[in-house]
Amino acid sequence: xxxxxxxxxxxxxxxxxxxxxxxxxxxxxxxxxLWVLVALAAPLLAPHDPNAQDFARLQPPGGDNLLGTDxxxxxxxxxxxxxxxxxxxLAVLLVVLATTVGTxxxxxxxxxxxxxxxxxxxxxxxxxxFPGIILAMAAAAAxxxxxxNAVLALTVVMWPSYARVVRSMLLGLRxxxxxxxxxxxxxxxxxxxxxxxxxxxxxxxxxxxxxxxGNAVLLLSGLSFLGLGAQPPDAEWGAMVSEGARNFxxxxxxxxxxxxxxxxxxxxxxxGDTLRDALDPRTARALGGTP
Numbered sequence: 047x048x049x050x051x052x053x054x055x056x057x058x059x060x061x062x063x064x065x066x067x068x069x070x071x072x073x074x075x076x077x078x079x080l081w082v083l084v085a086l087a088a089p090l091l092a093p094h095d096p097n098a099q100d101f102a103r104l105q106p107p108g109g110d111n112l113l114g115t116d117x118x119x120x121x122x123x124x125x126x127x128x129x130x131x132x133x134x135x136l137a138v139l140l141v142v143l144a145t146t147v148g149t150x151x152x153x154x155x156x157x158x159x160x161x162x163x164x165x166x167x168x169x170x171x172x173x174x175x176f177p178g179i180i181l182a183m184a185a186a187a188a189x190x191x192x193x194x195n196a197v198l199a200l201t202v203v204m205w206p207s208y209a210r211v212v213r214s215m216l217l218g219l220r221x222x223x224x225x226x227x228x229x230x231x232x233x234x235x236x237x238x239x240x241x242x243x244x245x246x247x248x249x250x251x252x253x254x255x256x257x258x259x260g261n262a263v264l265l266l267s268g269l270s271f272l273g274l275g276a277q278p279p280d281a282e283w284g285a286m287v288s289e290g291a292r293n294f295x296x297x298x299x300x301x302x303x304x305x306x307x308x309x310x311x312x313x314x315x316x317x318g319d320t321l322r323d324a325l326d327p328r329t330a331r332a333l334g335g336t337p
Contacts, residue, residue, distance in 0.1 A: 148208025
């Protein structure tokens with residue numbers, strides 16, 4: 047709900063400024079680009095095989111292992127680098143799935159109303175009635191451990207936010223003059239939703255999606271930390287933090303992947319705030335655009 051309020055809130059005092067004039071926005075974009083490049087170049091950047099075990103277990107940072115080794119002697123740096131290839135794509139996939147499901151259901155609820163609105167919103171209320179991580183844990187436990195099931199479980203948790211954003215906008219747009227005109231011309235509901243109304247809801251949905259990528263990274267890492275997501279020997283950041291918690295004296299095992307999670311989450315939050323300011327109608331008018 048906090049993310050949803052951030053999407054629908056006005057830009058405020060920043061409305062007269064170019065969004066990219068904000069240093070944090072630039073920092074967020076740069077960090078995201080760097081992590082994407084790391085994911086693409088992980089085989090070239092990693093000094094060791096991320097799953098190669100060695101007798102040099104729990105070695106502190108330094109020497110041949112820049113960030114140390116874990117309990118099986120695996121290089122922590124290599125596992126963090128390869129972890130980007132698991133954590134980032136799955137977080138984006140999760141957001142795409144949640145966006146698709148939530149947008150479709152929200153459009154049905156907002157445009158058709160009546161029983162469709164009642165059913166969709168009651169389902170959304172049911173999901174919102176539970177803390178997200180608790181509901182995700184229950185769904186993941188029911189489906190079984192694994193990254194695929196973790197993504198499916200988190201899709202169930204995340205879709206209502208998109209549904210509420212889309213529904214709230216369509217409730218105000220479905221009686222607009224241009225929508226009434228398309229109905230009089232015999233346009234189908236599908237054509238009206240896809241062609242005429244989609245551009246009006248794309249901006250807020252895009253902002254929410256950008257903000258939710260960071261949340262998706264946190265939730266996926268959380269399920270892996272609890273043993274419900276990534277399974278050994280996958281080099282996933284949440285699973286690495288979990289191993290660090292089991293080897294408390296070897297602080298480097300959990301701290302460095304934890305910092306990786308932190309930087310990604312903050313970067314997407316900074317970028318999402320920038321997109322919100324750029325796509326807010328009042329911001330557009332202040333910058334000389336059309337409402």
